[in-house]
Amino acid sequence: MAPAPASYPARAPVNPARLRPRPWWVLGAVLVVAALTSLSVGSVRVPLLGLAGSLLGALGVETGHRLEAVQEAVLLSIRLPRVALGVMVGAVLATCGAALQALFRNPLVEPGLLGTSGGAALGAVLAIILDLSIDSRLGAFRLLAVPGMAFAGALGATLLAQRLGTGGGRSETTRVLLAGVAVTAGAGAGIGLLTHVATDAQLRTITFWTWGSLSGASWSVVGAAAVPLMAALVLLLSEARSLNLLLLGEREAWHLGVDVERLKRKLILAGALGVGAAVSASGVIGFVGLMVPALLRLGMGPDHRRLMGASALLGAALLVVADTLARTAAAPVELPVGALTSALGVPVFIVLLARSKGTL
Amino acid sequence: MKPWSLGLAALLLSQGALATSPPAAAKSAPKEAPATKSAPVKLVTVGPAVTETVFALGMGEAVVGVDDTSLALPMARGRPKVGYQRALASEPLIALGTTALLASEEAGPPGVLEQLRSAGLDVVILSNKPTLDEARNRVRVLAKKLGRESQGEALVADLEKQLQDAAARVAKGKQGKPVRILALYARGANALMVAGKETPTEELIRLAGGVNAVTEYSGHRPLTAEGVIVAAPDIILVPDGTLTALGGEAALRNVPGLSQVKGWKVTTVEDVHFMSLGPNLGKAVQRIQDGMGLPARDAK
Numbered sequence: 119m120a121p122a123p124a125s126y127p128a129r130a131p132v133n134p135a136r137l138r139p140r141p142w143w144v145l146g147a148v149l150v151v152a153a154l155t156s157l158s159v160g161s162v163r164v165p166l167l168g169l170a171g172s173l174l175g176a177l178g179v180e181t182g183h184r185l186e187a188v189q190e191a192v193l194l195s196i197r198l199p200r201v202a203l204g205v206m207v208g209a210v211l212a213t214c215g216a217a218l219q220a221l222f223r224n225p226l227v228e229p230g231l232l233g234t235s236g237g238a239a240l241g242a243v244l245a246i247i248l249d250l251s252i253d254s255r256l257g258a259f260r261l262l263a264v265p266g267m268a269f270a271g272a273l274g275a276t277l278l279a280q281r282l283g284t285g286g287g288r289s290e291t292t293r294v295l296l297a298g299v300a301v302t303a304g305a306g307a308g309i310g311l312l313t314h315v316a317t318d319a320q321l322r323t324i325t326f327w328t329w330g331s332l333s334g335a336s337w338s339v340v341g342a343a344a345v346p347l348m349a350a351l352v353l354l355l356s357e358a359r360s361l362n363l364l365l366l367g368e369r370e371a372w373h374l375g376v377d378v379e380r381l382k383r384k385l386i387l388a389g390a391l392g393v394g395a396a397v398s399a400s401g402v403i404g405f406v407g408l409m410v411p412a413l414l415r416l417g418m419g420p421d422h423r424r425l426m427g428a429s430a431l432l433g434a435a436l437l438v439v440a441d442t443l444a445r446t447a448a449a450p451v452e453l454p455v456g457a458l459t460s461a462l463g464v465p466v467f468i469v470l471l472a473r474s475k476g477t478l
Numbered sequence: 479m480k481p482w483s484l485g486l487a488a489l490l491l492s493q494g495a496l497a498t499s500p501p502a503a504a505k506s507a508p509k510e511a512p513a514t515k516s517a518p519v520k521l522v523t524v525g526p527a528v529t530e531t532v533f534a535l536g537m538g539e540a541v542v543g544v545d546d547t548s549l550a551l552p553m554a555r556g557r558p559k560v561g562y563q564r565a566l567a568s569e570p571l572i573a574l575g576t577t578a579l580l581a582s583e584e585a586g587p588p589g590v591l592e593q594l595r596s597a598g599l600d601v602v603i604l605s606n607k608p609t610l611d612e613a614r615n616r617v618r619v620l621a622k623k624l625g626r627e628s629q630g631e632a633l634v635a636d637l638e639k640q641l642q643d644a645a646a647r648v649a650k651g652k653q654g655k656p657v658r659i660l661a662l663y664a665r666g667a668n669a670l671m672v673a674g675k676e677t678p679t680e681e682l683i684r685l686a687g688g689v690n691a692v693t694e695y696s697g698h699r700p701l702t703a704e705g706v707i708v709a710a711p712d713i714i715l716v717p718d719g720t721l722t723a724l725g726g727e728a729a730l731r732n733v734p735g736l737s738q739v740k741g742w743k744v745t746t747v748e749d750v751h752f753m754s755l756g757p758n759l760g761k762a763v764q765r766i767q768d769g770m771g772l773p774a775r776d777a778k
Binding site: 160161162187188191192195196197317318319322323325326333334335336338339445449450451452 | 558559560561562564565567568569570571572573584586587588589590592593596597598697698
């Protein structure tokens with residue numbers, strides 16, 4: 119029931135009671151509708167009734183409404199893994215964004231700004247250029263080469279940005295952001311240089327990584343990404359209460375019993391794990407982590423016990439919708455979904471920036 | 479609640495608006511038995527060498543889609559496009575009613591190929607190593623796949639005959655100094671790329687009896703002025719399309735680097751020969767030999 123903070127004077131007062139019990143239902147419904155839409159829309163028509171029947175059929179429940187063989191193959195081996203990956207990646211990116219925004223007490227922070235995404239992409243590109251994924255000497259590590267390097271890059275870049283941004287034992291937001299910008303620029307420069315020594319095949323793979331796409335989603339990709347993505351999600355959601363305390367300020371949180379430095383480390387590690395896994399499965403998808411928590415904060419206030427879960431749901435829904443657009447808007451060509459989320463995100467970013475007068 | 483309900487409504491409405499199926503194939507495919515051995519073969523071909531071979535085997539009628547690179551072939555123009563070979567999308571391909579994807583090894587991304595296989599398509603990946611052996615092999619593999627072995631053997635026999643002619647011309651025209659050939663093509667405006675080792679053009683030059691002027695690297699690299707001077711070419715080999723795009727031979731002579739080296743002639747081949755070694759590579763070899771000024775086989 120907290121009144122709106124004074125830093126948002128332009129906003130009409132929201133009656134919290136109207137929003138309090140509903141976000142789960144509403145956001146859950148939005149996600150379900152988005153997922154069903156994505157499953158039924160595309161070059162191959164999949165009618166909803168048959169879709170339901172086939173989904174139930176795949177689970178062993180016969181309804182008598184099954185799709186044609188081709189439609190069912192498209193549904194079960196192309197669209198379903200794609201939606202599953204979109205849900206996981208979207209949820210993780212948005213939750214990471216919410217957590218990082220709380221950590222730095224700044225609504226404009228997102229994994230892309232901190233250098234996490236850039237570092238992950240640089241790691242992936244390095245692995246591609248070095249042909250680690252086809253190097254037989256690596257044995258079983260081959261399959262993990264690109265995702266592994268993406269994760270290492272994400273972690274390295276985030277730690278570097280945080281280290282650079284920490285002056286006298288305290289991380290200052292402006293410094294961290296500047297450091298993040300520098301790290302991102304460095305990663306971008308590295309990728310730019312590497313693209314010039316890349317072969318045609320590598321170049322195309324790199325394009326995929328730097329703009330993001332869910333088009334490569336198959337059950338094996340989903341399976342490999344599910345473990346780190348889910349782990350990151352659980353880790354982030356488990357710290358919702360501590361994040362609320364952190365909003366009071368680091369010293370205040372410490373006096374309330376939060377081990378602030380440990381919490382910071384945990385969040386940054388979980389964020390790098392989540393973003394690294396997301397980038398390794400689908401490339402860099404920008405702005406989901408910025409947009410979703412910011413929108414929700416405007417709608418339901420800053421209580422992270424609700425904000426984190428809501429971010430996961432809305433992030434998942436947003437990415438599924440964006441991916442549906444990416445698949446259908448310019449068929450038969452697929453647009454990179456990262457370009458779409460960024461295109462949506464930039465106006466939101468500008469509006470937020472314009473609204474946040476004075477302190478951020 | 480209002481914004482949410484609006485969003486919900488928009489999503490539901492989008493059901494109708496987004497369901498754009500390009501050709502009618504997607505809608506007409508249902509209501510029949512799923513694809514079996516007796517169902518009509520519908521092919522999507524990726525990579526000019528594969529596409530050209532499939533047409534040369536007399537299976538052009540069955541091609542329901544080609545990738546962008548195949549559009550360099552006159553016979554493939556007008557077929558539905560499935561996009562750039564390295565960035566194929568699975569669903570539009572399935573919507574064409576495709577039963578088999580015959581593709582050069584550049585085809586991707588890997589995840590999409592995996593999706594197509596699991597959707598029941600026959601995905602055949604052919605090597606694109608730029609060697610004569612692979613070119614022969616590709617014709618035979620495709621012929622076997624399409625049940626056209628005799629046509630395949632006829633194609634290979636034609637190719638052998640053309641190459642024997644070429645070899646005879648080389649033997650006739652043996653002079654002291656080997657002809658140095660610099661092969662380049664335009665990748666977009668002002669981006670000339672030079673063919674190094676292990677490229678289709680290098681193999682063509684070798685079969686024609688010339689010498690690739692660039693041996694420092696494999697694959698294609700951007701043209702540098704110094705590189706041209708080091709290469710000291712007698713002939714500049716370009717695809718027809720590149721010469722047209724540049725604006726003819728005069729424009730080529732003004733390209734930095736090429737303008738500093740004098741005394742070279744221009745020879746062109748069809749665009750596809752720069753991409754891969756197709757079934758008609760013998761004709762390209764002949765054109766290069768004509769450019770080199772080798773005497774015809776039956777010339778006195």
